[in-house]
Amino acid sequence: MAETKLSSFKDERWSLHGMTALVTGGTRGIGYAIAEELAEFGASVHICARKQEDVDKCLEEWKRKGFRITGSVCDVLSRDQRQNLMKNVASIFNGKLNILINNVGTSIPKNLIDYTAEDVSTIMGTNFESCYHLCQLAYPLLKASGYGSIVFISSIAGLKAFPLSSIYASSKGAMNQFTKNVALEWAKDNIRANAVAPGPIKTVLLDSFMVCMLC
Template sequence: MTEGKINSRDERWSLKGKTALVTGGTKGIGHAIVEELAGFGAIVHTCSRNQTELDQRLDEWKTKGFQVTGSVCDVSHRDQREKLIETAASLFQGKLNILVNNVGTGILKNATEFTAEDVSKLMATNFESAYHLSQLAHPLLKASGNGSIVFNSSISSVMAFPSCALYASTKGAINQLTRNLACEWAKDNIRANTVAPGFTNTPLLDAFTFLLSV
């Protein structure tokens, strides 16, 4: 590479000055996403249902020199989603470059055993929250001139696994939402993409493994 050209990974992939909102960023995949974005220079806001856990992570990120703020939010509740976007809009002066819809949960049961409460919980947490937050964030993403939405789906959205019918269905819905938003919001310079991880060593996987073993 000739002198004067970009020759380092950090410079090629710099997110300096970019803003990002990551849901559920205090553990698991969300935690890794926050650290990756902040490590490349992005200014990140994240959320957690647990104030103590959130404060611990914020202290850790501060010692690393990351620009990360956080607020308590349970994204399964509509009013708390609205408050989260209001907070992000205030922090980022009405503009948002990156929205990562990371939060997700699972309930493992045979398909005949899911209750109405199970359906409501998983749909609210895994699908409705991502859809609504994307709706609310649309003006901020559009205002940035170069918005990006990343949805955290799952390999179970395209493959069948035991006891995962409901969880997999919510993730399949995420896949289709991504396709539609990518088409509909391209005119607003907003990209939409889905990441579909396989089994990942996180607290959620630990819970799944336990339930499958009993």
């Protein structure tokens, strides 16, 4: 197995050995980095993505590094696929899950007046509804683990207005509020919820946004 980042006895407090984690959108960008970081600290990780070839490529890379990472195909926009994903996770991790990283996100940069109903459904469904539903599905697994942690990958756009991103920003704003409600309602079950709101990070999503900005 790959060496973890635990360099001394003092660092044992950061160990994730014995922990299980699900990272959505784990084959690229922020999700890829999170999955690898969790594995480096000793967690058993499952990732999902829309394309089998992307999953296979990443799993092969991680296998060479000795990481305990599995993966499966899931388009989180599909309710049925979300349910199948969580069934897979429950089977792989024996009915328990310690960490849920709601990372998947999408954006369709347009002026506010130009958004279609389909655009709104796609963005809100991918960025917000999927997170909401995955939390519901993961709840019994997180509770059964005795120690659950949910991390939502939000965005600074959920706190500050930017051009060409009104629906994307709204989805992240909804995520921010949802995080607070999850934290409030599930604290009694020893399940924590936090949102991380990054600024611009060079990923495929940012590249596509910048192209639209320059058009």
